[in-house]
Amino acid sequence: MKNTFEHAMPNAEGYFGEYGGSFIPDTLKKVMDDITTAYEVCRQDPAFHAELARLYKHFVGRPSPIFHAENLSRKYGVPIYLKREDLNHTGAHKINHCLGEALVAKKLGKKKLIAETGAGQHGVALATAAALVGLECDIYMGEVDIAKEHPNVVRMRILGANVIPATHGRKTLKEAVDAAFEAYMKDPIDQIYAIGSVVGPHPFPMMVRDFQSIIGNEARIQFQEMTGELPKNLVACVGGGSNAMGLFTAFLEDEGVAIHGVEPAGRSLTEVGEHAATLSLGEPGIMHGFKSYMLKDEQGEPQEVYSVASGLDYPAVGPQHSYLKDTGRVNYGTANDEEAIDAFFELSRSEGIIPAIESSHALAYAFKLAKSGEKGSILINLSGRGDKDIDFVVKHYGKDYGIESLVARVDE
Structure with a gap:
């Protein structure tokens, strides 16, 4: 069954009507532009689609x-x-976009995938994708969720990921996102923030939507x-x-x-x-x-x-x-x-x-x-x-x- 990434929205600036866009520091603008360009190349590349389809069938x-x-x-x-x-x-469904993001990261020459996780499913899926394509992986997770979703924490560590606790605020998903963004800002060149949902600055809402x-x-x-x-x-x-x-x-x-x-x-x-x-x-x-x-x-x-x-x-x-x-x-x-x-x-x-x-x-x-x-x-x-x-x-x-x-x- 063919997956198509041809959708009418968002526009070139990443807007769905009045929503979306990219409200980021100037230091990240070029990095996000590079990700957008790389993804646009991937979404038009039959070889990329074929590789993703192969992994969906034989791996997922x-x-x-x-x-x-x-x-x-x-x-x-x-x-x-x-x-x-x-x-x-x-x-879970998370593996669908994690594989896609990992392949895009490899195309960009990144060394590490970083992300947040709440229930741990995105973390497990990203750790799995990182192991498959040969990238390092850091997962940020609220302390409350680490205790609550312990089986997934164990899975991430078995897969070779570093699970890093978010210890501020309510110590749940929002705080994990904060911590992951902060880590990403320190080194946006060698790592890519593989956002775990249809959120974040452009192109991530589009990219995750397309993979899902x-x-x-x-x-x-x-x-x-x-x-x-x-x-x-x-x-x-x-x-x-x-x-x-x-x-x-x-x-x-x-x-x-x-x-x-x-x-x-x-x-x-x-x-x-x-x-x-x-x-x-x-x-x-x-x-x-x-x-x-x-x-x-x-x-x-x-x-x-x-x-x-x-x-x-x-x-x-x-x-x-x-x-x-x-x-x-x-x-x-x-x-x-x-x-x-x-x-x-x-x-x-x-x-x-x-x-x-x-x-x-x-x-x-x-x-x-x-x-x-x-x-x-x-x-x-x-x-x-x-x-x-x-x-x-x-x-x-x-x-x-x-x-x-x-x-x-x-x-x-």
Whole structure:
């Protein structure tokens, strides 16, 4: 299945409508221009596409299948399907863009990949790509997330990456991004910041979107082959928004397909610092080198955010998502912690698939959509598997779901 990088947006300056751009120090402008030029060459190069396609097939295991969740479909009375990105090598969609970024870095002659990670999936995928192409790798991760996502920290270290704690602020994803940007500024020549979502200065929102668009390109063909039609609804979780843009992009021109992005409502949508519902409650602003919707405090600085899913607690969102919100093409809703954990166990016990907590937000919203009376088919992007979350879920929620006997073992 061919992946195409030919999209109408962004413009040459990296804008999706009024969002995006490149708000960076002058010292980084030439570096970003070089990355943009190198990527433009790559996206037009058949040999680059062929190499990426080879790695997707023989290394990642693509195409990832679509699975008809028949048990859930019977329960909710609507056809529910899952795009199984959890079956990719490394366990999530992140490997799609990490391989692409690693190949671009090699073309630029870089020696090191650096990045942030929240849930650890981007870190594991980038460490994997770095090992494959022969580059050094530094991963910045909040101290809270290091403790929470310990299995992924171990994987990164086994793969040869340096995992560097972010110890300021809330010690989660936003702080990891801060630390990675600071490290990148010290040496933008020999290393490249392989941004982990459709965020950051141009060309990263475009580049990551393009690499992730393989998800939707595959899903469009697979769903039609399976059902004879397009899905009536697409659902994906949104933190920075890479897995969602990966699925949504192939369907944006299909007016008959309703598209739903799901943000984390956390513990409370009314309390500051208790959610990360950027598109639902934020306003336009600039952070980390790009303009987009963001959650701001009274001083206009990034607001503290929270989600039970480490990969979703970011106070901004990809600029193309902001554009799609304003145009009304995508509906952005929310799911809270309790709903996500319920969905985590429901998929596990109904279909034998343990999802990532991030993906569980999309599941929870899809279940609410079905219960609201929606009768059309629902295709959910199952963006990652839950191996990384098992210890955390059992420790904090095990008693509520009848697995008390495991709690003591996890605490030891």
